[in-house]
Amino acid sequence: MDNNKKLFEELLKADGISPAGASESERIAFAKILDQQLKTKQSPPAATRPNVWRVFMKSKITKFAVAAVLLITTAMSITIFNQSATPVYALEQTIQANHTVRYIHVKAFKTSHEEPQEFWCEFDEYGYVKNLRAEMPEWTDPCSDDGTKSIIWKDDKAQIWLPKKNILVSIKNKSMATQICLLFQELDPKLAIERLNEKSLNGKAKIDISEPSNVSEPIVVTVTSLQDEALNEAYVKESAAIRKEEDGTATSHANSLCHRMILYVEQATNLVASIELYRLKDGDYQEIGTIEYFDYNQPIDAHIFTIKNIPADVIVIDQASQEVGLLQGRLSDKEIAVEVVRQFLEALIAKDYVKAGRLYSGLPAEKVEQNFGQVKFLRIISIGEPAPSALTGGYKVPCILEIEKDGKVTQWSPYGPFVRQVHGQKERWNICGGI
Amino acid sequence: MDFENRLEELVHRCRQGQRSAFEELFEIYQPRLKYYVRRIDSGNAGVDDILQDIWLTVLKEIQKLKDAKVFAVWLYRIARNKVYDGFRRKDRFVSLPEDNDFPVSGNDEPTFDADDAEKLHKALNELKPHHREVLTLCFIEQMPYQSIADVIGCNVGTVRSRIFYAKQSLRAEMERQNG
Numbered sequence: 212m213d214n215n216k217k218l219f220e221e222l223l224k225a226d227g228i229s230p231a232g233a234s235e236s237e238r239i240a241f242a243k244i245l246d247q248q249l250k251t252k253q254s255p256p257a258a259t260r261p262n263v264w265r266v267f268m269k270s271k272i273t274k275f276a277v278a279a280v281l282l283i284t285t286a287m288s289i290t291i292f293n294q295s296a297t298p299v300y301a302l303e304q305t306i307q308a309n310h311t312v313r314y315i316h317v318k319a320f321k322t323s324h325e326e327p328q329e330f331w332c333e334f335d336e337y338g339y340v341k342n343l344r345a346e347m348p349e350w351t352d353p354c355s356d357d358g359t360k361s362i363i364w365k366d367d368k369a370q371i372w373l374p375k376k377n378i379l380v381s382i383k384n385k386s387m388a389t390q391i392c393l394l395f396q397e398l399d400p401k402l403a404i405e406r407l408n409e410k411s412l413n414g415k416a417k418i419d420i421s422e423p424s425n426v427s428e429p430i431v432v433t434v435t436s437l438q439d440e441a442l443n444e445a446y447v448k449e450s451a452a453i454r455k456e457e458d459g460t461a462t463s464h465a466n467s468l469c470h471r472m473i474l475y476v477e478q479a480t481n482l483v484a485s486i487e488l489y490r491l492k493d494g495d496y497q498e499i500g501t502i503e504y505f506d507y508n509q510p511i512d513a514h515i516f517t518i519k520n521i522p523a524d525v526i527v528i529d530q531a532s533q534e535v536g537l538l539q540g541r542l543s544d545k546e547i548a549v550e551v552v553r554q555f556l557e558a559l560i561a562k563d564y565v566k567a568g569r570l571y572s573g574l575p576a577e578k579v580e581q582n583f584g585q586v587k588f589l590r591i592i593s594i595g596e597p598a599p600s601a602l603t604g605g606y607k608v609p610c611i612l613e614i615e616k617d618g619k620v621t622q623w624s625p626y627g628p629f630v631r632q633v634h635g636q637k638e639r640w641n642i643c644g645g646i
Numbered sequence: 647m648d649f650e651n652r653l654e655e656l657v658h659r660c661r662q663g664q665r666s667a668f669e670e671l672f673e674i675y676q677p678r679l680k681y682y683v684r685r686i687d688s689g690n691a692g693v694d695d696i697l698q699d700i701w702l703t704v705l706k707e708i709q710k711l712k713d714a715k716v717f718a719v720w721l722y723r724i725a726r727n728k729v730y731d732g733f734r735r736k737d738r739f740v741s742l743p744e745d746n747d748f749p750v751s752g753n754d755e756p757t758f759d760a761d762d763a764e765k766l767h768k769a770l771n772e773l774k775p776h777h778r779e780v781l782t783l784c785f786i787e788q789m790p791y792q793s794i795a796d797v798i799g800c801n802v803g804t805v806r807s808r809i810f811y812a813k814q815s816l817r818a819e820m821e822r823q824n825g
Contacts, residue, residue, distance in 0.1 A: 214759060214760050215788050217763075218758065218766075218785060219678070219785060219786050219788070220760075221764070222681065222766065222770075222785060223677050223678070223681055223786075224763070225763055225764045225766075225767035225768075226681055226684065226767060228677045228680055228681055229677060230677055231677075232676070233672060233673055233677065237676055237694075238672075240694075240698060241672050241698075241701060242669075244698065244701060244702050245668055245669070245705065248706065249663060249665060323709075626730075
């Protein structure tokens with residue numbers, strides 16, 4: 212045995228660790244998380260992924276419609292049933308049916324993750340998003356450390372609640388509305404169906420329809436991409452986000468492309484109950500996710516569009532009623548990033564917490580003092596060259612400060628700070644985290 | 647099959663979701679990860695929780711690892727981030743290492759023998775954290791300087807000088823402890 216290997220083994224033994232492998236208790240603990248993880252990767256558990264048809268029938272409007280159709284068809288002769296075996300359904304009928312939808316609740320599952328994205332949406336009379344709530348699990352934004360997010364768009368104002376960071380952000384800006392609507396548009400049944408129909412008409416997708424004679428069963432519409440082109444952009448966007456990760460752990464773009472969608476359409480209403488998404492890999496279609504639609508046209512309780520149970524000590528970042536950050540002016544992106552950090556650090560040295568908060572995403576002065584008032588900032592030792600940060604879409608600006616903490620003078624460097632353009636105030640830049 | 651090839655094959659099998667590959671990877675890395683986490687987070691009773699958290703991340707994210715050859719660097723970066731996240735939660739103002747590690751040009755780097763392991767282990771615990779960390783990666787993983795730089799997020803010159811001074815401190819500490 213060479214000296215290096217022997218040294219390594221002896222060091223482990225000196226620390227009471229067996230170099231031969233894990234202990235029995237560690238193996239048991241690992242087996243548990245391995246079981247859980249492998250199970251999650253195979254398919255979302257039944258508890259979080261309700262049976263499509265059961266979900267479908269839960270809707271009051273669906274129940275009434277199905278009952279009405281059953282009543283009519285029962286009164287007709289058996290020959291009608293035989294005739295209905297010939298497909299009469301076309302995607303246009305679902306497009307028409309969607310024009311009547313004012314309220315909808317959507318869950319989007321990805322096979323590799325247990326927790327779904329969830330949306331509640333109220334449309335106005337012209338079909339535009341009026342109020343929206345989005346529950347975004349951690350996996351939807353792998354490039355940030357924000358954790359889960361609740362996003363509400365209401366009265367032209369967005370509120371974003373980040374429980375992991377105990378931060379509530381308010382933003383009032385038209386471009387924010389567009390961004391929030393973009394989150395939903397890939398899942399909006401109306402837009403999704405219109406897009407599929409267009410692809411079919413342009414020869415980019417093939418549509419197969421199976422219309423069962425039993426009206427209580429759904430019509431199954433299989434849409435297959437003919438040109439290796441994604442049918443649904445949501446999964447493409449996610450894989451692109453993953454590719455942006457800084458640490459070289461990017462995934463293959465092709466892993467998330469959706470090449471086939473299977474739609475389950477309610478015969479009574481022509482509305483979509485669910486969509487399964489598949490990718491083509493090694494000649495097989497593998498399921499990558501499911502989108503499920505609930506409660507068509509059932510008015511959504513007002514409390515859904517309100518963020519509740521927010522702790523009293525929440526950090527409120529109000530970008531709706533104040534300008535934050537610094538104006539870029541004629542400075543380059545890197546120059547403004549450095550300038551924001553320099554002014555922020557100088558504000559901390561001067562104990563100007565109002566200014567520091569304005570540069571730090573609009574954080575209230577008392578929160579800045581709470582976070583930074585425990586140490587005395589003495590001087591800036593250095594501010595380094597900004598490096599692009601895929602994590603935030605801005606720059607990381609390394610810096611070193613001299614601080615006095617517990618009576619001792621020492622050097623300190625935050626793991627950021629990260630500086631980027633202010634949401635909806637593109638000419639302004641601010642610190643968005645990393646301190 | 648040498649270790650690198652075996653590791654590459656294991657990572658490949660893990661990506662395919664093979665349970666036995668994950669178990670094998672765990673057997674190989676759990677002991678050394680535990681040693682590393684204990685060295686950079688000395689005094690923390692929650693090392694087992696951190697280790698579980700590290701493995702959970704590995705299980706979730708291994709699909710995203712582009713190059714199986716860099717598995718060890720990737721794994722130790724995850725481990726380091728988990729430990730440092732814990733530090734930040736406790737105290738955001740953790741002081742920087744008082745680094746007097748100037749560039750080195752000489753060749754008089756101390757060497758250590760497996761027979762010294764117990765003394766070395768005791769002395770290691772008395773070093774500054776940033777010295778302890780680079781030496782642990784050096785001794786346990788025999789990582790090249792570039793890989794250590796990738797794990798701790800600094801340049802290779804810093805790693806070279808840090809290891810040099812860390813080894814000198816280690817030798818001095820061993821002599822102090824053992825007369």
